[in-house]
Amino acid sequence: MTSTTIDNEATRLFAAQFGGEPDGVWSSPGRVNLIGEHTDYNDGFALPFAIDHRAVVAVRLRSDDRVAIVSTFDGEPVEADLASLDGSQISSWAAYVFGIVWALGEDHGRDRLTGFELALHSDVPVGAGLSSSASIECATALALDELWSLGASRASLVLAGQRAENTVVGAPTGIMDQTASLFGETDSAVFLDCRTQDAVPVPLGFAEAGLQVLVVDTRVSHDHATGGYASRREACERAAAALGVPALRDATLDDLQSALADGRLDDETFRRARHVVTEDDRVLATVRTLRESGARAIGELLDASHRSMRDDFEISVPEIDAAVDAMRGAGAVGARLTGGGFGGSAIGLLPVERVADATDAVRRAFADAGYTEPRIFTVSPSAGARRDG
Numbered sequence: 001m002t003s004t005t006i007d008n009e010a011t012r013l014f015a016a017q018f019g020g021e022p023d024g025v026w027s028s029p030g031r032v033n034l035i036g037e038h039t040d041y042n043d044g045f046a047l048p049f050a051i052d053h054r055a056v057v058a059v060r061l062r063s064d065d066r067v068a069i070v071s072t073f074d075g076e077p078v079e080a081d082l083a084s085l086d087g088s089q090i091s092s093w094a095a096y097v098f099g100i101v102w103a104l105g106e107d108h109g110r111d112r113l114t115g116f117e118l119a120l121h122s123d124v125p126v127g128a129g130l131s132s133s134a135s136i137e138c139a140t141a142l143a144l145d146e147l148w149s150l151g152a153s154r155a156s157l158v159l160a161g162q163r164a165e166n167t168v169v170g171a172p173t174g175i176m177d178q179t180a181s182l183f184g185e186t187d188s189a190v191f192l193d194c195r196t197q198d199a200v201p202v203p204l205g206f207a208e209a210g211l212q213v214l215v216v217d218t219r220v221s222h223d224h225a226t227g228g229y230a231s232r233r234e235a236c237e238r239a240a241a242a243l244g245v246p247a248l249r250d251a252t253l254d255d256l257q258s259a260l261a262d263g264r265l266d267d268e269t270f271r272r273a274r275h276v277v278t279e280d281d282r283v284l285a286t287v288r289t290l291r292e293s294g295a296r297a298i299g300e301l302l303d304a305s306h307r308s309m310r311d312d313f314e315i316s317v318p319e320i321d322a323a324v325d326a327m328r329g330a331g332a333v334g335a336r337l338t339g340g341g342f343g344g345s346a347i348g349l350l351p352v353e354r355v356a357d358a359t360d361a362v363r364r365a366f367a368d369a370g371y372t373e374p375r376i377f378t379v380s381p382s383a384g385a386r387r388d389g
């Protein structure tokens with residue numbers, strides 16, 4: 001093992017699967033979205049932060065065009081020739097890695113790519129709305145950018161990740177997850193303008209304010225590739241078209257109300273659009289409030305965001321609402337669904353001394369309702385993608 005290579009589960013899997021040592025180890029985090037849900041594909045604003053759960057990849061270049069990948073999550077290695085990675089949809093987890101290979105080939109020329117071996121280990125909960133998928137894409141992208149000497153900017157790696165997810169995975173997601181994973185900083189959120197792709201760190205000051213973020217993973221599975229996510233996205237596109245604006249970012253609440261009044265928007269599409277338009281405002285207000293008044297003052301914005309997702313966008317589920325209500329009842333400053341919805345996780349911003357009570361309250365509420373036992377853990381705002389060894 002080289003002196004710079006760290007000992008971790010990814011390198012151990014690498015040695016067991018491929019023999020010897022990797023050329024390097026890279027990691028990238030999952031994320032929690034503090035506020036700004038379903039705004040990214042509407043050219044709007046979001047405020048995610050990178051979390052202290054990461055995907056770690058150990059990677060070594062090969063001298064041929066063969067790609068071999070393996071994950072601690074799924075013991076079966078997957079192999080392919082570079083030439084076969086042509087952007088076709090792939091249904092296994094390999095899509096997140098192979099999608100990046102394809103996207104980087106598109107951006108930089110396929111002649112820049114060579115084969116490689118990659119071993120992945122991640123402690124980002126899967127399918128919990130914490131973006132285990134983007135963390136794999138971003139760790140892989142950072143590794144291959146360096147090993148292939150592409151010199152890509154992090155902003156272009158964000159877009160490569162999005163294209164991998166849209167085209168090869170088949171999930172019509174925006175740029176939020178990859179931006180948080182690549183641009184996250186310790187103790188900060190990333191204020192993201194999805195139109196310009198500007199990503200500005202916003203200090204959160206949770207620790208100074210005596211606050212912690214509690215995540216309740218309901219283990220109700222969501223499916224971004226089909227179903228609700230795509231239909232919400234279509235509703236937003238329909239609303240923007242009816243209003244004659246490029247994206248809902250460009251609409252105001254007044255615009256929506258007059259379009260409802262004159263029949264350009266039906267009631268359901270109006271409510272979908274109202275969520276997006278008011279959520280953009282809440283993100284801006286959250287950034288302002290964090291700067292001017294500190295973290296304890298953002299609770300009502302988090303609560304209002306949850307109501308909007310529950311009632312207007314209709315992407316919550318009973319388990320998420322139960323978690324939000326229990327955390328609020330146990331003294332949360334604010335609580336909301338985070339991630340794309342239809343399951344996944346809820347977050348609560350809690351005074352440190354209320355975390356244990358809130359955890360008990362959520363467990364009790366789930367047991368009483370007969371729901372699957374949730375996974376409950378705290379997360380802290382952490383560093384973005386980096387080389388680890």
Ligand code: ADP
Nearest residue numbers: 071073092093122126127128129130131132133
């Ligand atoms: P989320 O990103 O919210 O966790 P997604 O459905 O977008 O949920 O991504 C989850 C998928 O990512 C999994 O089904 C799996 O294909 C892949 N994945 C996540 N973690 C790992 C891992 N450690 N190893 C292999 N694949 C993983």
Ligand code: MG
Nearest residue numbers: 131132133134
């Ligand atoms: Mg995902």
